Amino acid sequence: MNLTRFARRRYTPGFTPLEAMPRLSALLGADLWIKRDDLLGLAGGGNKTRKLEFLVADALAGGADTLITVGAPQSNHCRLTLAAAAKEGLACRLVIEERVPGSYSPVALGNNLLFDLMGAESIRMVKAGSDLAAELAEEAAAVTAAGRKPYVIVGGGSNPLGALGYAACAQEIMAQAFDAGVAFDRIVVASGSAGTHSGLIAGLVALNAGIPVTGINVRRPRAEQEANVLKLAEATADLLGTPRPQAADIVALADWVGPGYSLPTREMVEAVRLVARSEGILLDPVYSGKAMAGLIALARAGAFTGERVLFLHTGGSPSLAAFADVLRDPAFN
Incomplete structure (x- = not known):
């Protein structure tokens, strides 16, 4: 996969951290890691x-x-x-x-x-x-x-050119995993406008990484979102000149959307609080909070038994102040 032929501005010096989450892992009985794209460059970071x-x-x-x-x-x-x-x-x-x-x-x-x-x-x-x-x-x-x-x-x-950013991230993850001497069995990521999810899959397929991606949908029904992700992943692969992802590569679970986009759920509030208190990492209520809610539920159900799972943190914590009432509301705690 050759990204050097595309013009690129660099807003982040070096790679974002790839970290183990030992306390959250102990709480959930799973081997959980996090890719800190909340620490990307520009104001407040994020995917x-x-x-x-x-x-x-x-x-x-x-x-x-x-x-x-x-x-x-x-x-x-x-x-x-x-x-x-x-x-x-x-x-x-x-x-x-x-x-x-x-x-x-x-x-x-x-x-x-x-x-x-x-x-x-x-x-x-x-x-x-x-x-x-x-x-x-x-x-x-x-x-x-x-x-x-x-x-x-x-x-x-979220068009093919923008999705190249997450094809590049796939390369970054693989390089970091190699340097750290770890192998990931699964990646979990929020799935919204589809560019992050699609670009990541296009990059992993191009690298023949063999790592499945579980998307946690934050807006649409599962079938609709999976179709969106596949279409953009195919277009991104075409732009790269690499093999197209297949429908079997696309998973965008919709069980944690709740009443709708950006609308709070009890599971999201628990996820934001749990990760903040166990790992000192801030999630957001719209994307990473709902994605982590999905990861937590799947881990508790035993879906990750025997797997090392990487959560891709897409950022969003600058919006937390706008949701203060929800995060403190006894109805959601």
């Missing part, structure tokens, strides 16, 4: 940084001066796109899709506060179900009309 390394490089190569993207309220992707824009001296416009009615507030804490601190040029809220491609095109047209050059980044940075 979108890897995608933006390829996407922003493409934007700069094309002479863009303005990044435009979309996300939900408290979007980690919007936060990191804005951070990349600030680092590169670019303007940035955000379209916020209010997926849960009444969930967006321009004065909210968490990532919304960071949108203001990092100087988003504009933030426009649209209702759930809006034609997001059309909304992004409208923003791009406004930038063009002002005599500037826009670069549109899809939600989550």
Whole structure:
């Protein structure tokens, strides 16, 4: 797998840590490790940084001066796109899709506060179900009309170019595992806009790693999400020029989505608290918290017996303050 032919900005010096989680492992009776992509570069870290390394490089190569993207309220992707824009001296416009009615507030804490601190040029809220491609095109047209050059980044940075960031992560994991003298039997990761999940699978297949990936869905029904992941994984492999993943490679369990995207569950709150108190690692309520809730349930059910499992931490802790009431709510504890 040759990634050197793709332009790339580097926002993280070196590899993110690969750590054992001995106290959580003892509590759950499983051999658990964590890949700390919450410690990636840019403001607050998280998985979108890897995608933006390829996407922003493409934007700069094309002479863009303005990044435009979309996300939900408290979007980690919007936060990191804005951070990349600030680092590169670019303007940035955000379209916020209010997926849960009444969930967006321009004065909210968490990532919304960071949108203001990092100087988003504009933030426009649209209702759930809006034609997001059309909304992004409208923003791009406004930038063009002002005599500037826009670069549109899809939600989550989840297109084949962005997914290369997690093909690169697959290489990184394999190199670190070799250096540490460990072998992983399974990787568990949150599955949302599909770029992280798809890129990781495309990379592992290209490397003939033989490591299954269990995705924990945070938004959609299982069949719908698995179809999305497979389609993007195939497109990413085509871009790489490597063998395509097969349907059998794709697992995106939907048992821990709860009532919907970003809506809290008791299992998520337990996961966030348990990992914070056992390992001193902060998860987020939308992605990594629900993914860890799935891992915890699977471990308690004996699904990982005899396996060494790597949890890919996709970040998101800057949004924790916006969910303080939920995390302290006795109904969820």
